[in-house]
Every structure is written in C-alpha cells, then in structure tokens.
Amino acid sequence: MEMDLNAQEKKAGFFQRLQDFPSKLKDDVTKRVKNVQKFAKDDPRRIIHSMKVGVALTLVSLLYYVRPLYISFGVTGMWAILTVVVVFEFTVGGTLSKGLNRGFATLIAGALGVGAVHLARFFGHQGEPIVLGILVFSLGAAATFSRFFPRIKQRYDYGALIFILTFSFVAISGYRTDEILIMAYQRLSTILIGGTICILVSIFICPVWAGEDLHKMIANNINKLAKYLEGFEGEYFQPEKISKETSSCVREYKSILTSKSTEDSLANLARWEPGHGRFRLRHPWKKYLKIAGLVRQCAVHLEILNGYVLSNDKAPQEFESKIQEPITTMSREVGEALKAIAKSIKTMSNDSACVNAHIDNSKKAIKNLKIALKSSYPETYKDLLEIIPGVTMASILIEVVNCVEKIYEAVEEFSGLAHFKETLDSKLSAEIGQHQLLHRGCVKPVLDGDNEKEDNSSCHVLITVHDEGYLPTATAKNVLGAEKTRVDIV
C-alpha cells in the first residue's frame, strides 16, 4: 500500500516536472540570453571583433565565388580561408605577429622544401622517400625543439609551427607531384592574400591595439591600488559601516597579484604593432612591465594589509584612536598620489607637482604616526603584545608609501622615454619647490568640462601653505590662467 502511494507520488511529481518544463526552459533561456547580453556589453569590442572575422571570411570567400579569381587560384583558395581563420586575432599585434610569422615561415620552409625534394631526387626512386623521411624527421624535430626556447616561444612560436607544417607538406607531397614549384607558389600567394585581408581588416575596422590595452591596464591597476588605500580607513577603523558591495569593489587590487601573464603577452604583442595614436613605433613597451612589477609589489603589501583589516585581533581602542589620524592621512594621501600617477599615465602628461605634493603629505603623516607611536608607549600601554597588530599594520602601510614612491620614480623615468606632455602644473612645481611646504593639496574647479569620474585628482588650482617664520600663508595659483593671486589665510 505504502509503495503504491510512493509510486503515485513519484508519478505525480514527474508530471508536475513535465508541466513545469516549458516555463523552466524559458526562464533558463532568458537567463542565458541576459548573461550573453551582459557579457557583450562589458566589452563591446568582442561583438565588433566577431563581426570583423565574419567580414574577413566573406571577403576571402570571394576567391571561390568570383569566377576569374577561382580560375586562377582553384582549390588552393582554401589556404586563404584557413589563413584568415587561424591568423585573425583580437588585437592588431596578435594578427600582425601571426600573419608575419605565417608569411615568412611559409616562404623559408617552402624554399627549403623545394630544395629538399630536388636533393632527394638524386638518390633514385628507392632512396627518395628515405632521404625525404630523414629530412622531415630531423628538421621537424629541430624546429619543435627550438619552440622550447623562451625567446623563440615568445615571438616566433607560430612561425616555427608553420615552418614544420610547410616544410613537411612540400617535402612529402613533392614525392608524388612534379608541379611542386607551382604548388609552393600557389600556397604562398593564397596565404599572402589571406594574411593581407586579416591585417587590413584588423587595422582599419575599429582596431584593438594590444599596446593601448596594456597602457590602460597599467593605469587601471594603479587606480585599483588607489581605491583600496582610499577605502582603507573605513575598512580598518569602521568595518561595521562598510557595505559588502563597497568591500568587494575595494578589493579589486587582488586581480593584480595574478595579472603578470596578461601583461607579458600584451607587451609582447604591442611590439609588433606600428605607431598608433599617442604611441610611436618604438614606444618603450618593456618599461610598462617594470612599472607593472612594482605595482604588483605594492599589491602584495596590500594583500598583507588586508589580512589585518579582516582580522578580529586588533589593538586596543585607545591605541587605535591614537594612530587613526596619521594612518588615515597616510592612506588617503598615498591613494591620491596613486590616482594622480594613474591619471598622468592615462593622459600621457606629467603632473609631478600634484603627485609630489601627495607623497610629501603622506611622508609627513608617517612622521606624525611615529610621534604618535612614541608618545603612546610605554606610558599608555604596558603590554607590547596587545598593540602588535596595530604596529604591524602601520609598518606595512609605511612600506606601501615606499612602494608608491618607487612606482612614481619608474613612471617618471618612463614619462621621459614615452614623451609625456609637460603640464603647466609641473612647470610651476620648480618655483613651488623653493619654499618648504607645510601643506599642499589639489582643488578641482567646479565648472569643469571633464566628465570622467575617476579624474577627481586633476590639479587645476594648487593651494600651497608655506612655512614662513611660523606665519603660514597660502598661495592659490590658477594654473590654467596665468593669473596668480596671493591669499594669506592667517
């Protein structure tokens, strides 16, 4: 009886599921479609790239559809199709690197293959396949081995592959055909057609430059560090006030820890690209990797810092409140400095005055922090163990400031090589540098046409407070206009 009921229940359940199936399917499909739409929206270049591949394929298929072309190329037109599919990459650098590798490797291997076939013919009909076999084996093995060398792997991996392919192909089929020269010529010319179509479509229809991607990526990574440091005070001192969403946004720096391979491959592809936009032909792409390494070093420090943010084992409230002010200033100022560095990379203009001001401020905060530490101890706390987490956190944050200084130095060096524009700000910085600064900050004019949200740190008005015989005076310099106004705030 019970089993009967059970079976009935199961049957009912099955029918229920069958009834639900269409609506479930519909939900599932709409969910997937939405996912795809979101994915395409995240980077619309993906859609454009897919279209571009379609265009290149359509162009190359004309070799078959247009009668005069078909008569001259015949079925070898398929090599052109193959070339388009294999060579067309997302970035211009990728397409150029693959196209040029494919072209030159085919040329060299084709010539060698024809030579090999002629050589083998000296050994008679019996010896020919043996000699060809030995040549294919040894050149194939040697070229495969060469692909393990990092230098070759990095730049000519695809070329080595195509070398093996073409050489084997010409040498082996040379045994069965006498029209080997015609074959080699047809293969080469169709590959040239395919490669040229790819390169032209890639460069002239909405090009995606690996170099530009690398440039933006480095600037964005520096911004990610800045975001974390700006949110640091809240995260550390008022964790209860932080929503989960902000918290995850703030921890974007984590992606930097594992971004090395992407950066390396972008820099590698960028070297194949011709000059474009703001980047000249011999743009110092390798220097980006140096900056990226320092940025990663900084991210490593943030990772440790983050451990102390998330930990429940914090120093006593009294101690924390003593160090809160200098820590807050330090993290905010160093975050601002990073933002200014990122902006200077993005706009390719030197803005050393602003960065220097923020770094100076954070250094001053370090001094204040040290004073706070010294004064709070051992008078206030007898137990060193209790304050260890706070001390360690502060110590790592000081290291972060050092890291940021190193990043700035690398960017300064790079800016010279990459011909950054000099902004008016930095021209003024020399003048400003003559006085010893007490405070310096950047103020953004309210009526600014700049719409970018991230550009809060753009310096148009510099306010500097100088130490002049204990009487601080403030100078507001409208850098955009040449007008200078002296404002005494005492």
Next chain:
Amino acid sequence: MEMDLNAQEKKAGFFQRLQDFPSKLKDDVTKRVKNVQKFAKDDPRRIIHSMKVGVALTLVSLLYYVRPLYISFGVTGMWAILTVVVVFEFTVGGTLSKGLNRGFATLIAGALGVGAVHLARFFGHQGEPIVLGILVFSLGAAATFSRFFPRIKQRYDYGALIFILTFSFVAISGYRTDEILIMAYQRLSTILIGGTICILVSIFICPVWAGEDLHKMIANNINKLAKYLEGFEGEYFQPEKISKETSSCVREYKSILTSKSTEDSLANLARWEPGHGRFRLRHPWKKYLKIAGLVRQCAVHLEILNGYVLSNDKAPQEFESKIQEPITTMSREVGEALKAIAKSIKTMSNDSACVNAHIDNSKKAIKNLKIALKSSYPETYKDLLEIIPGVTMASILIEVVNCVEKIYEAVEEFSGLAHFKETLDSKLSAEIGQHQLLHRGCVKPVLDGDNEKEDNSSCHVLITVHDEGYLPTATAKNVLGAEKTRVDIV
C-alpha cells in the same frame, strides 16, 4: 698626415677584426651549443618530445609514400600532416584536448556545412553565394564570439576555431564542387588518422602527463617555501655569512608569486587525461589549485618577510638576540612541516604525525616569542620605534605559521579525495595525541636506503616527550617494526 695615420689605423683595425673573426665565431658557436646542451639537459623530455613529433610526422608521411594508401587518400593526406603538426602537444592532456576538439568540431561543422550547401541550392545559382555568404558570416561571427566566454575559452577554444574553419571551408567550396560529401568524408578520415597517430605516440612513447607535472609542481612549490624558511635565520640574523649563491637559491619562492597561469593551464589539461600511474580518472585536479592558492598566499608573506631580511633598518642587537631563539625555532619547524607536507604530496601518503609535530613545535615557539617580547619590553627598551622592524618581522612570521596550517588543512582534505596511503606514523598519531606533548621530533635511521636528498624529514622513528607530572619521559617508537620501547631519559 694625421688623417692618413688615422686611416691606416682604421685599416689595421679592420684587418685585425677580420683575422679574429674565425676564432670569435668559433667561441660564439661553442657558447651557443653549450647553452643548447644545458637547456636540453635541464629537461630531457624536451628532446624526447621533439623526437616524438619527428616520429609522428614520419608515420603520417607513409600516407604519401605507400602506394595503396596514396591511392585511397590522394592529396587529402595533407590534412593528416596538418593535423599532426597542429595537434601534437608537449603533454598528453594537451594532445588529447586538441585532438578531440579537432575531431568533434570537424564532424559537427562538416555536417552543418553539407546541410548549408544543400539549403543554399534551393535559392538558385544567383542566390546560392548570397545565402552561403550570410551563413558563413553569421556562424563564423557567432563561433568567434563564443570563444570569448571563459568556460569555452578554457576547454573548447581550439574546437571553436576548427568549427569556423571546417564550416567555412565546406560551405564555400561546396559552391564549386558537387563532390562535397566525399570531400567532407576524406577530410574527416584523414584528420582522424592524424589525430590518432598523435594520441598514440603521445601516450605510448615516454608520455608527459600534465597531471603529474601539476602534482610535482605543487610539491616543489611547497618545498621552495620550506627552503626559504629554513634559510631564514641565517639570512636575517647573520646576513654577512650567507653567500650570494645560497641567497638566490633561497629566494626560489619568488617564482610562485607568478605561477598561477601555469598551474591553471596544467589543471585544465590534466582533466583531459585518462587515469595514469597513481592518478585515477577522476582525480581531484581542481583541488590542486586550491592548495596552490594557499601556497601563493604564503609566498606573498615571504615576499614581505624578505623585505625585512634585505632591509638595513633592523631592531637593536640586544632586542634581536632576545627574539632570535624563538624566531629560529619557528622558521625551522614550520619549514620542516612544509617539507613533510611536500613529501606527503610527492609520495601520496599521509604523514600527519610528523607534520603535526612540527606545527605544534612552531606554535610553541610562537608562545616563547610572545613571552620574549613581553619580557623585553618596556623594561629593556624605551623606544618603540627602534624595535618596530623586529616586531613586524615576527608578526609576519606568525602569519606564515597560520598560512602553513591552512595549507596543511587543504592537503589533508585533498589527501582523502585523492586516496593517499595511510602511513603507520599517522595511525600512531591518534595514540600519541592522548598525551599532551612537550616536544616531538623526527629521527631518520642512519641505515636508510632512501637516496633522495630532500627526504630528510621522513619519519621512521618518532621521539615524543610527554608531560607527566613534571617528570618528562621519552618514548621512542620504532614505527617500521611493531616493537615499542619505552625510554625514560630522566
């Protein structure tokens, strides 16, 4: 006159260089040859792989050389050559993934292509190329777009590429030939032959398993952490005694910071591999990535620690000497624990007793360190600032111990899933666990057949010192034999 002399000098210099050229060339060539030899020696599998590619190429060229085979396949034999060159990868997983992707993609795209050609013929001679063009454009673009999705990119990227290739190829050439079915069949069968040759050669001649590489890589990475920690005391407290060579060997852990992409791709390839050696078909490859993540987290801590090792800004001598002993014990014991963990992964056997013993010891050292810190301050030093570097270093080292514990937990979980052998040691550990341990260490028998240098940490005799009413007694357990001897050392 002067110019004449100058020209003469230049001429003489030129002849000198010309004379030197052969010897210079010889030097250069011998240097390069030596480099290549060293490179091949570093990983002889590279040579073997190159040979294997040669063998596969020779086998596939039989399609041309052997008359009956040539008669049945004709020039389509070239697809087999192409397949061998493109599909043959260094690891079995790589070859299988590419071979299966190529096979299935060709099958599906070929069928769709034939369908497309038949569909297009309904539209008459004028409409046919237009319909075919639209189909090639849209399917090509869609498949290209699908390659951006991380899931597809990871496992089926090559399949999508071959799909576009085959579909375009069949659809476009279908316009000019009526023998499209024969063409599709020939292409498929030659690809199958090429793919099968690759897979067989890859699996049966000295196979390189991605899974095994991943397994070894994780164990080696853990060993790199151990090496740094074991050398840490010398590096930090007696930097003048350390030679440059040891120093660079000790910093091998740095490679872990950027090894994520290699690990990911190995884990991805390993999933294509059949069961082999100690690894079953459904070996938990993904779990390696979890362990690898924790190992990297530990390496991040070492990177910060390393900053304090290299820094000149150290705490005063007196303070350092107070913390030297617990720091030394901590780093040594946690290094030993890591070595034991690495060994347990390498041998795929559980050795929890040994690891636990070392972790316990390092935790005890943490307690001693805390006592040392508490006692030294504020009695001995009034200035907190001076000892900050030492305190931070110690604090990070404590975090390293936590990291190692997490690694151990992950390895423990993994060992269950991966069916690690239980060693006798760990069976005893339950028994040992009943008493509170004071000290526990591992002693290696002198007459041991084990030749591996890294295996110092293998536990055969466990010496445990128990706390029994303030009278410490030692138990030496010969774990290999079942015999138990009780030795009181008081």
